[in-house]
Amino acid sequence: MDTLQIELAKLRRDANLSESIQDVDKILEQLEAAREAIVQDPNSASITLAKLQNPLKHGFDKVNEDLNKVHKGHNTYGKALNKNLPKQELPFDIDGLASRPALINRAIAMHLLREGQFQVASTFLEEAQENPPQHSPMPGTPNSFYDIEDTELTSLKSRELQDKFSNMYTILNQLKARNLHPAIEWARENSEELEKRGSNLEFELSKLQFVWLFLGPSINGLPNDANNGLPGALLYAQQNFQRFQARFLKDIQQLATAMAFSSNLGDSPYNRTFDTATAWDDVSTSFTREFCSLLGLSAESPLYLAATAGAIALPTLLKLYAIVKEKRTEWTTSAELPVEIALPKSMIFHAIFVCPVSKEQTTDENPPMMMPCGHVVAKESLQRLSKGGKFKCPYCPSESIPSQAREIIL
Numbered sequence: 001m002d003t004l005q006i007e008l009a010k011l012r013r014d015a016n017l018s019e020s021i022q023d024v025d026k027i028l029e030q031l032e033a034a035r036e037a038i039v040q041d042p043n044s045a046s047i048t049l050a051k052l053q054n055p056l057k058h059g060f061d062k063v064n065e066d067l068n069k070v071h072k073g074h075n076t077y078g079k080a081l082n083k084n085l086p087k088q089e090l091p092f093d094i095d096g097l098a099s100r101p102a103l104i105n106r107a108i109a110m111h112l113l114r115e116g117q118f119q120v121a122s123t124f125l126e127e128a129q130e131n132p133p134q135h136s137p138m139p140g141t142p143n144s145f146y147d148i149e150d151t152e153l154t155s156l157k158s159r160e161l162q163d164k165f166s167n168m169y170t171i172l173n174q175l176k177a178r179n180l181h182p183a184i185e186w187a188r189e190n191s192e193e194l195e196k197r198g199s200n201l202e203f204e205l206s207k208l209q210f211v212w213l214f215l216g217p218s219i220n221g222l223p224n225d226a227n228n229g230l231p232g233a234l235l236y237a238q239q240n241f242q243r244f245q246a247r248f249l250k251d252i253q254q255l256a257t258a259m260a261f262s263s264n265l266g267d268s269p270y271n272r273t274f275d276t277a278t279a280w281d282d283v284s285t286s287f288t289r290e291f292c293s294l295l296g297l298s299a300e301s302p303l304y305l306a307a308t309a310g311a312i313a314l315p316t317l318l319k320l321y322a323i324v325k326e327k328r329t330e331w332t333t334s335a336e337l338p339v340e341i342a343l344p345k346s347m348i349f350h351a352i353f354v355c356p357v358s359k360e361q362t363t364d365e366n367p368p369m370m371m372p373c374g375h376v377v378a379k380e381s382l383q384r385l386s387k388g389g390k391f392k393c394p395y396c397p398s399e400s401i402p403s404q405a406r407e408i409i410l
């Protein structure tokens with residue numbers, strides 16, 4: 001992997017298009033200058049064009065030279081990739097997606113919409129409807145035919161969803177341009193729902209607005225008037241922080257105290273509060289998460305997550321596949337993998353519980369049950385242990401009856 005990193009760094013250094021772009025820009029400048037000269041003095045046209053020939057030829061040669069370097073860099077990197085990641089055939093006799101083509105189409109369309117690729121999404125949806133996907137399950141894949149109705153795909157074409165995402169991108173672009181107002185306005189409009197979800201977004205945005213004003217014109221680039229700097233921040237707090245007092249009194253007090261240190265913030269205990277290095281990215285991430293969750297969507301695109309999780313799982317699955325094939329056994333469970341795949345924390349969305357008695361993962365039909373002693377087993381294990389009557393906990397001396405056990409919601 002280290003060799004690949006080195007090769008990638010070389011590729012970034014040598015094979016980027018910045019030189020080509022500069023040289024193309026130079027050609028454009030020469031052409032524009034010539035046009036300007038001819039406009040000024042139409043009689044000079046032939047001599048201006050004649051003078052242009054050599055520099056232009058030289059310019060094009062230079063662009064080709066630049067591009068050659070780029071091609072060479074890509075070639076070298078391609079060879080390094082082949083050498084370091086030898087090609088491994090993937091088994092194609094299992095295609096878990098073949099039985100759910102419409103679902104896959106929906107995931108792709110949704111991904112494009114939430115990435116702001118509205119034009120591509122709309123073309124994709126049109127073509128998906130003109131050529132409805134064929135349901136073709138393969139042996140060895142989950143056969144239960146569940147797929148979405150065509151109407152659900154049509155609903156993605158609705159302007160409403162598109163408008164919502166386009167609104168999200170407008171606000172995110174404003175945040176990039178260091179303008180918090182549209183985001184704050186959105187959070188205020190949705191404050192009730194955000195608060196219900198325990199979200200701090202509206203306060204976080206307002207707090208950053210306060211800090212941003214506090215830092216003053218030399219940093220925020222806003223006009224140097226009464227609405228900026230320390231007085232501007234104070235005014236902002238007076239006008240806007242009232243609504244947050246019940247939930248964020250302590251934070252507001254800290255911000256107020258920090259004002260006393262305005263002349264030497266860097267050395268004060270508040271320098272972290274006023275360090276905006278990551279604050280803008282943080283509020284953008286929180287905003288995207290809350291925006292999507294109010295639409296009933298996860299912050300990250302499910303397609304992106306599924307593809308990444310799949311890439312992480314692939315080596316383990318290939319190994320499993322090889323073993324299954326060699327031993328000529330079959331993969332019998334369809335809802336769960338026979339091996340554990342360790343995914344990063346950010347990719348785990350709900351807790352699971354494995355019954356310590358049966359070693360099975362609990363499900364809606366077989367939920368985890370807690371006995372009065374605090375130990376937890378799956379419902380089926382509990383029934384098996386108790387046979388309906390008084391029984392002893394398998395992990396401690398306590399005795400109880402099944403009706404005393406309570407279901408645990410994960």
Ligand SMILES: [Zn+2]
Pocket residue numbers: 371373374375393394395396397398
């Ligand atoms: Zn117990």
